[in-house]
């Protein structure tokens with residue numbers, strides 16, 4: 335297989351990068367990573383030099399360049415079918431794609447006012463119009479997956495790309511002190527305690 339390189343942003347800050355990185359890690363892919371710090375004076379130049387859209391993540395596979403986190407996740411699922419990154423059941427798979435697309439396109443208030451900061455704790459921040467509704471919708475999505483597909487410990491039982499898409503939300507809930515109970519807390523804990531998530535969090539904590 336041609337070499338895989340994932341271009342990502344700072345691990346403490348880049349939620350979209352985390353999703354693609356988790357997909358590759360969970361697939362057991364052998365890949366190189368190139369980190370672009372997102373809070374430097376030369377960040378724009380570095381992004382423009384390394385990415386077609388000026389944003390991270392970007393996956394390079396030989397001559398192929400894939401941008402947009404969800405497209406990267408889909409590509410990784412196709413490259414590594416044995417990793418079963420989507421549910422096998424068609425209804426579960428369609429739902430996993432629906433909630434992943436909803437995450438990719440929506441939750442604008444949550445993403446805007448409660449940006450990823452893996453290592454920080456800011457329980458008094460991030461209150462803005464739309465945030466409470468977004469949090470409620472996240473929990474409704476989790477409950478739907480759980481109730482309809484019996485998902486535990488992850489949304490569809492085993493880890494899927496839907497969990498990768500919601501992983502940064504789990505971190506945001508910790509950062510901004512969103513209190514979770516019962517099955518929601520169990521799910522968030524399962525995501526947070528993934529070895530790959532812990533690896534990312536440790537790297538985020540070590541960033542300058």
Ligand SMILES: N[C@@H](CCC(=O)N[C@@H](CS)C(=O)NCC(=O)O)C(=O)O
Pocket residue numbers: 343347348349350351381388389390391401402403404438
């Ligand atoms: N829709 C894109 C969003 C990518 C995105 O906004 N990435 C952020 C980092 S998390 C970025 O590159 N920001 C730099 C900028 O916009 O200048 C995706 O899913 O990959």
